[in-house]
Amino acid sequence: MVPEHDEPILKHLKDIKVKFSDAGQPMSFVLEFHFEPNEYFTNEVLTKTYRMRSEPDDSGPFSFDGPEIMGCTGCQIDWKKGKNVTLKMIKKKQKHKGRGTVRTVTKTVSNDSFFNFFAPPEVPESGDLDDDSEAILAADFEIGHFLRERIIPRSVLYFTGEAVEDDDDDYDEEGDEADEIIDFLAMLALHCCVALSPVVASVGYSLVAVYGLLTAVDSLAVEHRL
Template identity: 75%
Template sequence: MISIQVYFNTVLFVYLRNANYYNSLSFVGDKNIQMADNSSSDGVPSDSLEAAKNASNKEKLTDQVMQNPQVLAALQERLENVSHTPSSYIETLPKAVKRRINALKQLQVKCAHIEAKFYEEVHDLERKYAALYQPLFDKRREFITGDVEPTDAESEWHSENEEEDKLAGDVKNKVVIAEKEAATAEEPNPKGIPEFWFTIFRNVDMLSELVQEYDEPILKHLQDIKVKFSDPGQPMSFVLEFHFEPNDYFTNSVLTKTYKMKSEPDKADPFSFEGPEIVDCDGCTIDWKKGKNVTVKTIKKKQKHKGRGTVRTITKQVPNDSFFNFFSPLKASGDGESLDEDSEFTLASDFEIGHFFRERIVPRAVLYFTGEAIEDDDNFEEGEEGEEEDLEGDEEGEEDEDAEINPKVSDLGDTQQGVLRCWTFHR
């Protein structure tokens, strides 16, 4: 059984869908009811006659509609679909059961608040262990910049591939001899690891797409990228710090990008909470040296005077594509107004890049420099695609089976997660 309201909506749906059919029906009532004018008959007002006529026509129309097989079939199909939805099932439950369901929802809200507390403690753990990682990252910077040379023990690395190790053992003596012979010859010995971070930018598609040709000389001066978490008791956030050596482009030694996060259920929709999300970000001011700002370009435009006919040339600065626009981000709307689709996509992409720096690039920089992490990411994505293809095949098979029973199987399509959500921890 379904509720009267659902039944009414169903009948309305059928009525709208079959509007053309209704319009084509001819009324078979007594033609004497149709009058050529609005005059009275036997003292009965014309309005009363019109009302009686409409009521009679409505009854006859209803009888004809309900006797039509196509309409009845459509109505039956609609009723079956509605009766199978969770919301329609809930409507049929007794009030006592609905009362208990409301109690369960209150418990669910409390669970969401506990989960939010869980993620706050995860953030505290991330801050704690970031402090333990930092000495290693500081030494990494010293090796990259060449301020410190690694010892023989620190620079020794054994491959996990046994065949490569065996081959290395076989040629070890030959290598030693070759090194002694080459010692007398001049060999370039650059300081540290040149263009370390710039190479990572080139290797990672997500970053290389942002880098323009005129950005490259600047990024070659990048010496380190750090992640700093908000202090205890402060709103949840993290800061990306880009450390540059002195260069000819700007005077800043550090460029920063702050990502603000939210880790609490939404009061209007507490059941949507699935963990922390980035909600906004702030950049910094880049103090460009004269004529070195790559985020703008100067164009010349000719203007003709309407009266005198003279022509003058003016110059103006317009925005220019550059990675360094990363430090002048679009602001999330804080007044409750929704962003347009393009702005929302731009903001979501910014959040994704910031999260990628934090979770992948900074902790595993050397593996993105060598390309090993990129290969791992590609293999992981290929595995996911394979699983999706298998699942799609299964779903198609299920749909085919359903189609034999009901040729009008509905396609629900794919649902999308909020584009601004960015996970910081996966349970």
């Protein structure tokens, strides 16, 4: 479910695009989330860059199963004062061990938000991650791959409904990982597709991908949850 504090911000999301990197990294790509001017941050575009390996590793060439995402980098969000929804203030009571007096302290802690998507865990040089970070990155990579390979290239087909039947055939049950991806895409779709149909004929190719999110999510939800 979309956190309530994210809803008014996501209403300003107007476009999602994918851009491919230079010749040196032909398989890497950047997801661009374009926003209207708003009262929450000054960025017009938020980006997520995915780095991919497209060649076998010299140490284990026979284990290569094809291109894979090796890492991702988000971007800095320039939040306006008091508008950062990825942080929240909490109050805690502390009791002095000696005197027994109680005081209230205020702390800033992380808050659940879609916009944490732009601040993924950093992969250390050793490559070792804790279980939580591994789970976050695994879901993150699946989302990036899904948007790049299925939604944006086939956005017009999703809009016309021609791609929905294909998705029903392509996806098997995948458990919790599929649910996480569906929830994420549903979150984007719900807040991007309001009143899109009347203007589809006059907008660019990539904007139709936003509507494609909604129809693709409906298809996946039926396959995985019902």
